[in-house]
Amino acid sequence: MEWEGCTPQETIELAVPEESMDTAEFEMLEAEPLEPMDISYASQNPFSSDTSSYLYQIMPRILKIIPGIMKLLKHFNWTWIGIITSDDDSLTFVRILKERIEQNGACIEFIEIFSQINPLSDERVVQINENIKKSSTNVIVGLFNREDFRGIILREKLQKIPGKVWILISEMDYQVIYLWKGGYKNSTLLVSRVKKNIPNFLKFIREVKPIMFPNEFTADLWWTALCKKNCPQSIKRSCRFEGQIRLYPCDNAHFANSYYIYNAVYALAHALRDMLFSGSGQTTAWNGDRRTLSDYLPWKLHRYLKNVHFKNVLGEDIFFDENGDLPMEYSITNLIFLPNGTVKPEIVGSYKPYAAPGKDFTINENMIVWEAAFTQTPPESRCSQSCAPGHRKLTKEGKPVCCYDCIPCPSGEISNETDMDNCMKCPEDKWPNEKRDVCVPKFISFLSHEEPLGIILTLISIFFILITAVLLGIFIKYHDTPIVRSNNRNLSYILLVSLMLCFLCSLIFIGHPDEVTCVFRQTAFGIIFSISLSTVLAKTITVVMAFQATKPGSKLRKWMGSRVSYSIIFSCSLLQVLICLVWLGTATPFPHQNIHSEIGTILIECNEGSAIAFYCVLGYLGFLAGISFIVAFLARNLPGSFNEAKHITFSMLMFCSVWVSFIPTYLSTRGKYMVAVEIFAILASSSGILGCIFIPKCHIILLRPDRNNRKYMKQNSEANRCIFRKGK
Structure with missing residues (x-):
């Protein structure tokens, strides 16, 4: 009988007489309905995704080539694709291919579908050509079968459109090679199954007599291979069909299917052998020269065919996968169109669906001949140009x-x-x-000793330290002169030393912040400055008390000793020390990397720990400066040649001006510039006190010694003499 689903030339017939079946076998047939079973080298629907457990394909469904197409597109980074196909079962292939393309981030610009059955009108032909010409894609995937080639390729000349890469998918690869020619462009890649030759097959064809195979197909094949006029003389023979017109050339390209037919025949033969040598083969019976096998039923043979596994004459493993397909390879062929009108197929790559990852796809770009119309090779196919890094x-x-x-x-x-x-x-x-x-x-930013700003501030600080030291030396050297003694030389010494320390503490702010410097920066500055301002306040109060003590009956004369001045300095400074201790005990300053304030920069700075404590320290200094300014301002017009009240007034005015302007500037800056602002405030306010109070005295000491004597002192008020006696 003939198995369902096969054409006569694709079917292997098995004679299974019904009379050879026993009762048990008929019962099994009734219990389990028979399914048609095909073993074919070509699927009747190669684009179908349906699988049947009773269909065995030596040539797998072409759907298996989709992953290979995706690897080819991905290799060349082609993301803008066009598709052209007929309205037959290949639409299933197109649907799955479209899904895979979109899943991989690529896009379809157009899908041109033409009718396979109805004749194409001239308008439709022009429309398809114009759409492809106007498209921006450079890569077109074409799915064609044998009918499509005559209706589209030869008639519409699509491949003559310049600047397009054609990826052709077809089972009839020899038709593609010989029908797709005649002045066409290069850049055509044909994806088809690998062609393999069976040893001695051509020898068999040459020696066989066509009379042994009356079938028309066999005779046609024999005539094509051996009898055509352009065949070599070595294989020409007398041909019964020589007068007929044939289309195929004389080579072995169209014998590619013989390999798959060979595998189909041997797969069935091995399955029959396995069944014969199994327990089922014991019911074999002979009927003359013909062997009748009652067990040769599709439902019995199916189990053996499903598990068949053997090596063919080429040493390859032949077996069927879970879908009934034979694992096979696909070749990627570059069709090179020569000037003489011939086509030279050059295999440039392969796809092996069953190979290990990384070894399943190969492509040799150097072997591909691209069309001259492309400005770069391999050509690009993108809707938009690539976005560069950044x-x-x-x-x-x-x-x-x-x-x-x-x-x-x-x-x-x-x-x-x-x-x-x-x-x-x-x-x-x-x-x-x-x-x-x-x-x-990120750039690390802090006020370092090596950068210009740090160097300048360091030099200024050292300069004022030296100036202060020189002034202290002058006052020590001329400590017995009236101008030094009249202004309470001990308080002057304390003030000069504290100012020297103020200049020195500004150096703590320069350099990489660490735990020690962050702790001592603000606290040392706050305490030392409080000593300086307390000393200024003590000097101011001393001037006022000295003037009041000269009035008749004044009780302040007994308070003119040095204890009052020292008490003022100690008590005012102690309060600042307590504020700093509370600050350190509750929220100790620490080094901090500020990564958000400046773009691309890490600011290494000291986190003050508590902004409230920091502004309390500054506020207390402002309070002392304000009291000193008020008292000095009220005493500025008191008589006396060496009255310091005027100088203290100016010094405190400068001090307050500097620190009032410091606060908004400090809050509006970040990083090393914030530190530089605070250093500038320290240097400016300290130098203001130093310059306003001590420079005028040094001017008299060094340049006007005539005014620095007792005679000049006696000419002044009693208040100056009282201050003079206190200065002793």
């Missing part, structure tokens, strides 16, 4: 995802690959470079 894709509204604009990465983010959908944020300690394609370490 940019990201922004999809155009209403367009496919492959059509996009390239925009720079936002601040703090990079993209280190082409065509990135999103930019990546840099770690907190890094920042994008200028191109925004690499995260580089």
